[in-house]
Structures are given as C-alpha cells and as structure tokens.
Amino acid sequence: MKTLIVIPSYNESENVRAMVETILGLDSRYFVCIVDDSSPDRTSELVRSEIERQPEWQHRVHLIQRSKKDGRGGAVRDGFIWGLETEEDFKAYVEMDCDFSHDPKAIAQGLQLLGEGWDVAIGARYPKGIIVGWPASRRIFSFFANTLARILIEWSVPDYTNGFRFYTPKAVRLLSVSHQEYKGYIYLSESLSQLPRAGLRVRHSPIRFVNRQRGVSNTNLQEISDSLKAIFAIAWQHHFAK
Numbered sequence: 001m002k003t004l005i006v007i008p009s010y011n012e013s014e015n016v017r018a019m020v021e022t023i024l025g026l027d028s029r030y031f032v033c034i035v036d037d038s039s040p041d042r043t044s045e046l047v048r049s050e051i052e053r054q055p056e057w058q059h060r061v062h063l064i065q066r067s068k069k070d071g072r073g074g075a076v077r078d079g080f081i082w083g084l085e086t087e088e089d090f091k092a093y094v095e096m097d098c099d100f101s102h103d104p105k106a107i108a109q110g111l112q113l114l115g116e117g118w119d120v121a122i123g124a125r126y127p128k129g130i131i132v133g134w135p136a137s138r139r140i141f142s143f144f145a146n147t148l149a150r151i152l153i154e155w156s157v158p159d160y161t162n163g164f165r166f167y168t169p170k171a172v173r174l175l176s177v178s179h180q181e182y183k184g185y186i187y188l189s190e191s192l193s194q195l196p197r198a199g200l201r202v203r204h205s206p207i208r209f210v211n212r213q214r215g216v217s218n219t220n221l222q223e224i225s226d227s228l229k230a231i232f233a234i235a236w237q238h239h240f241a242k
Contacts, residue, residue, distance in 0.1 A: 001091035003111060006033045006079030008072045012098040013041040015212075017050060022104045024060055030107070031090070033082060034098075035064045035075040062086075072163065073180060073187020080172045093167040096123075099212035102164040106207050110166035119171045119200035122157070122192075123164030123207040133211030145228065152235035153193050158204050160189040171200055186227040186234070193238040 005023055009016055016034065023030050036044040044065040051057045064078055076095045083090050092114050096102040106123060113121035125131055126146055131139065142161065149160040163185075167175075175191055178198075182190050196202050 001111060001115070002029045002031070002089065003027075003092040003094060003107070004031050004033055004079075004083040004088070004090040005094040005096060005107070006035060006076055006083070007096060007098045008075035008079070009034055009036045009039065009043050009098045010069055011039045011041045011043065012036075013039065013043045013046050015099050016043055016047060019098050019100065019104070020047075020050070020057070020061060023107070024056055026104060026107065031060045031062070031088065033062045033064065033079040035066065035079045037066045037069040037075065071183030071187065072185055073191070074183040076163075076187070077176065077180070080167075081176050084169070084172060084176060090169065093169070093172045094165070095167075096164050101210055101212055103208060103210070106164070107166075109205055109207075110164070113203045113205060114166055114168055116203075117201070118203040119168050120192075120195050120202045121166040122159055122202065122204040123162060123166075124159035124204040125162055125207065125209045126158045127206075129159075129206040130208040131211075132208065145231075148228070149189050149231055149235075152231060153189070153238050154196055157192060157196070157202060160192055161185070162207075162209070163188055164207060164209075165192075171195060174198055174200065181233070182230055184227070186230045189227070189231060190234050193234050197238055 020032050023032055034047050038044060044063060047063045051061055051063060064082060080093060083093060092111055094107060102123060110121045110123055146160055178194050180187060180190055
C-alpha cells in the first residue's frame with residue numbers, strides 16, 4: 001500500500017541520507033517525510049541538496065523544516081498533517097526514528113498488521129522483542145517506565161515509549177484533530193492512550209531494537225523526568241476526561 005514514513009530529526013546528518021536511501025530501496029510505494037527542527041548540524045540542508053540532486057528524492061521525499069527544536073510529538077504531527085493534506089492519497093502512515101534503532105526492513109511487518117484490519121500497529125520491544133546495545137541502567141528505566149504506563153493507562157498495550165508505529169488514515173486523522181498536551185517523547189504515551197479510548201484497534205509485534213551507532217541521542221534527563229510526571233496526568237485523562 002502507498003505509505004508515508006514520517007521521520008523526525010534533530011542533528012541526524014550522520015544518519016539521514018543512509019536512512020532515506022534504505023527506505024526508498026525497499027519498496028517503490030514508500031514515501032518519506034523528514035521533519036527537521038533546524039538542526040545545527042545542517043540536516044535540513046543535506047536533505048534539501050539530495051532532493052535537488054536526485055530525481056527519486058524529488059518524487060518521493062518531502063522536507064519540513066521547522067524554525068526551532070519543538071519536540072518529537074509536534075514533528076510527527078506536522079508530518080502526518082502534511083500527508084493528509086497532500087494529493088498523494090496515502091493508505092498507511094509510519095513514524096520511526098532516524099538513527100536506525102528501528103530497522104527499515106521491519107516496515108513491511110507493521111504494514112501487514114494494518115492489512116489484516118488493525119487500526120494501529122506498534123513495533124514493540126516488550127515483551128518478546130530484542131534490545132541491542134543498551135546498558136543495564138537504560139533497560140531498567142525503560143522497563144519501569146513502560147510498566148508504570150501499562151498499570152496507569154492500559155495494560156494491553158505493551159510498549160508506550162517506542163516510536164516505531166503504523167497507522168491507518170483513520171487513526172492519523174483522529175490524532176490530527178485530537179488535542180495533545182505534550183510535544184516531546186511523552187507524546188508517544190499520550191497519543192497511544194487516545195487511540196484505544198476512541199475505539200481504534202491496536203496490535204503489536206516484536207522488533208529488534210538497536211541502540212544508535214552514529215550521532216547523539218536527543219533525549220535528556222530533564223525530558224525523562226518530565227515524562228514520568230506526565231504519565232499520571234495522561235492516565236487521568238484516559239480514564240476520567242470526557
């Protein structure tokens with residue numbers, strides 16, 4: 001199916017060209033939208049130059065350059081809204097990271113679940129996925145954060161904090177008109193709480209998650225701390241808000 005893959009980026013000049021080339025080489029029906037927050041390492045300039053230089057990029061790659069660093073959630077949302085407004089008539093939407101922690105070859109696996117009738121599919125690290133290259137401290141924190149979200153929001157969702165996700169146009173339209181309070185990584189948990197609450201069917205499949213090999217992670221301790229506090233507000237909204 002014709003698919004738009006939205007990739008938020010910030011300082012991903014070491015990864016973005018290889019990521020786009022890999023995706024374009026997998027299937028002619030895959031299109032890419034890079035949403036870059038004016039990265040200091042000139043990620044936007046690199047993408048723009050490749051679009052000007054390569055005919056295949058001109059046809060299948062779109063760049064959104066935002067004026068400042070404004071969070072992963074807002075970047076994904078902007079990419080989705082562009083996809084809904086364009087005339088390309090995408091039948092599926094994907095969000096994924098730019099650093100190859102999400103394997104582009106696994107895109108087909110997620111799209112297959114949409115083809116089976118699910119509204120949303122999650123590439124999940126838990127309970128049966130594989131995590132490569134994480135230190136023990138990060139494994140423990142990630143498992144704790146996801147368990148807390150499952151207890152407070154919805155136990156049936158196994159991975160609230162991984163951004164490798166697949167959506168039908170119906171699900172993307174719902175997210176585009178829903179109010180999201182958060183723009184950073186906690187948006188992953190907030191948006192995922194809204195979808196089943198609206199009656200959409202969510203499925204997951206295990207993936208192999210590999211810690212980034214190039215570049216520096218954009219998640220800091222302050223954002224992690226804020227995310228943990230926000231989980232409680234999101235859970236309240238999920239269960240008690242109209």
